[in-house]
Amino acid sequence: MNATTKTKTMKTNKTNLTDEQLERFGEELDALRQRVLADLGEEDAAYIRNVVKRRQQLEIAGRALFYLPPAWPLAVAALSLSKILDNMEIGHNVMHGQYDWMGDPGLNSRMYDWDTMCPGEQWKYSHNYIHHTYTNILGKDRDIGYGILRMDEDQPWRPQYLGNPVYALLLMLFFEWGVALHDLEVENIVAGKRKMSDNKPLYPGLIRKIRNQTIKDYLLFPALTGPLFPLTLAGNATANLVRNVWAFNIIFCGHFPAGVATFSQEECEDETRGHWYYRQLLGSANITGGRLFHVLSGNLSHQIEHHLFPDLPARRYPDLSVEVQEICRRYGLQYNTGRLSKQLFSVASKICRMALPDRKAEDGDAPVTQDALAA
Template sequence: MSKTELSARHRNRVLSPAELDAFGQELDALRARTVATLGQRDARYIRNIVKAVRYTEVAGRGLLFLGAFVHSVLLPAWIAGVLLLGLSKILENMELGHNVIHGQYDWMGDPQLQGSTYEWDIAGTAENWRKTHNFRHHTYTNVRGLDDDIGYGLLRIFPEQKWRPFYLLQAPIAVVFALLFEWGVAIQDVKIGRLFAGKMSFKQFRAKFRPVGRKISRQLIKDYLVFPLLAGPFFLPVLLGNVVANVIRNVWTFTIIFCGHFTANAETFPKEVIKNESRGHWYMRQLRGSSNIGGGKVIDVLSGNLSHQIEHHFYPDIPANRYAEMAVDVRDICARYGQHYNTGSLPRQCWQVTWRILRHSLPSRAPRALPLMRAQAAAASLISSDLRS
């Protein structure tokens, strides 16, 4: 662990039980104030995103076809088509699909924007994502053994993860994982490792994989058969364009998710911290397991506002277009309670994630525990617990 990490963690003041309760109450109050003002501008925002997804897809596929038909003259049209199609997929995946599936727009009553029924343009099913992400990850954020997103079962990101020789290969594995990220998401809840370990029968595996297989088949047919076939003799250029657009989306999604969770100052926690966890403790764990990305409005929209990962982990069902304004108050609250607010530019956060992947591919020992947060025993609800870095 670097001196930068240690110094940042030492800046976190240990709060008394009363302060921790007050910290949680202030953040709850911010949520209540925001919910009370949800309305037309939020509905207009997400509907504009829906239009942007559709228009960029139509324009992208149109230019892709045009470039394929007359590639000797309009190669730039093919390139522009790939980029626009990639943009459409990014917007649909990040700002539309991810946020709608969280139920951020259920209050609108629009059947096309209901979190429980929305299906997105990605190999993984929305139903599995609701389990692995909405429930497991957001409930047990960065809790070792409960949050499967810590390294996604492939990468050793934190020194607290047990080292194995397999991790020597994790740098090239991380590159492949980024290129194929949607496929990793697709099979995350299938638990294929349990099959290989003999902890799951093939019959059980087949039952879990069946809905995923159907979704994968639809995606493969749509992007890699139907649209390329429409190009007739120019099947291959259109096929290649779809492949590249999906890769662009995959790499971008991987980058945003990893930079939001695995930077130098992000922490993981042992299972015991969630026992009798108070609201204030839950907020504190979300804060210390998340990282924001600076960059302005463009980065906000392209990341689905996950550039405000802290605010998203505090308020996953609040429309994400509100996170930027909420961040001003969240940062002020954190400062008043002496808590580090982890944020940095995209290149800075990417470098920190890259460093983690490279450093922890080699044997490394977990740091000595720091008593950053303690729950004092109270008559009705709290027990003593440490959040260890």
């Protein structure tokens, strides 16, 4: 296990690879991507349609079970699973354009919207473009700490970060709201890099989405259960909460465990395709687990493969990871993976550690080594 996190170059990312090696590394990954692209077809289509169908069955089962008060926990479980499938394996992946090749408007990145407060249209900008293009580049990738948290030593410490663990807890509980408001770039407005008026075009879509989601989960479906209104309302709120906690944890394990690298804007200037792949690899971390776990994580348990190949259907990531790991071994590159418990612990300790100012005595490499030992 330790072998995966022992790389010492986290702060500067001075790769041992020569430019030629980096180029060949990129070509190998390009070839992998090409091979899967050429192979896309009926199985991938059948898979995603099956997930869509299961999601609907879970949703309908959940909504219906609220009529039976003793089945309340079951109803919440079914509805939570439905929302998790919708947000992760379907929504996130469909909106990445992973299934655009099917030509099905119901599975098209430009048409799909998910069962959460954030309008898909706005999320696609901050996620597909900003986060996936500038992954883990400090000052560019707004997903490093989401403008609220301090998640990297290179984010200068300020007293307000003492609240880091509390902010993280709140973000976890209200994750869908955090994602929805993420696009308003409040931190950039505070920093004077963005004007309030820049957000004006976003309000109508945001308000419409929040209104529709609220009417559905907190008014109409509870009302349909008549006298059980409060129970159904509480059930829907719980399902949204379960989904929030799940999505937050999966996503935080993708980029914030110890050993994941961040990059400076200078080292990514005029970046080659090989270096882009290199940055995606070192900037992400995987979670090991069973098949069901991978499906419920939207295969974001294969965050590394997702960042290398964001537009390939996520169901391909488990197979791809075998080959990616083989390539990484040959180039001597770290491949950050571990059990959910390990990655969660690693993320939680980072959130707490970043709340405090850096200990000056250490050089930049030290925290990583410590993490490796802690893990």
